[in-house]
Amino acid sequence: MNVQLIDAFEFCRTGGTREGETPVADMTRLVRDCASSEGAVAWKAEGGTSKHGFPQMRLAVAGTVHLTCQRCLAPFAYEIDSSTVLMLGEDDARADEIETVVDDETIDVIVGTRSMNLMDLIEDEALLALPQAPKHDTCPDTALLDSVRSEKKSPFELLKALKK
Numbered sequence: 275m276n277v278q279l280i281d282a283f284e285f286c287r288t289g290g291t292r293e294g295e296t297p298v299a300d301m302t303r304l305v306r307d308c309a310s311s312e313g314a315v316a317w318k319a320e321g322g323t324s325k326h327g328f329p330q331m332r333l334a335v336a337g338t339v340h341l342t343c344q345r346c347l348a349p350f351a352y353e354i355d356s357s358t359v360l361m362l363g364e365d366d367a368r369a370d371e372i373e374t375v376v377d378d379e380t381i382d383v384i385v386g387t388r389s390m391n392l393m394d395l396i397e398d399e400a401l402l403a404l405p406q407a408p409k410h411d412t413c414p415d416t417a418l419l420d421s422v423r424s425e426k427k428s429p430f431e432l433l434k435a436l437k438k
Contacts, residue, residue, distance in 0.1 A: 291319070
């Protein structure tokens with residue numbers, strides 16, 4: 275994966291902006307959850323300062339990945355479109371303090387570093403945007419699923435057969 279090291283605090287202080295597009299195949303953790311390595315994720319990172327004066331970063335990811343439907347086991351295209359706000363603390367104690375002051379469940383507080391890999395944050399956001407159990411809205415071919423449903427026998431019938 276392409277490494278983009280940034281000084282997270284300097285990036286936020288100066289209002290830095292970076293954007294790009296990364297192939298799914300280059301994101302090793304994301305590709306493990308996908309049916310194929312096709313597709314790409316467009317991303318944008320913007321640094322800034324929160325209304326409380328804390329360094330913050332806005333991350334946005336969008337793109338198409340191919341997942342496996344949990345109902346019919348067929349691959350399907352899934353659109354990712356997610357954004358988040360990350361506030362940065364210098365260490366765990368400072369991050370906990372910021373989290374208490376901000377008291378907002380929609381904002382994540384992380385420990386920032388002077389050499390942070392921006393691509394790790396982008397991949398994390400893409401992974402968090404995936405559904406827990408990916409499914410088609412309507413499965414295109416349900417013949418296999420229907421055959422399994424129709425073959426289902428009562429467990430009592432099976433016990434009756436064993437009794438004979």
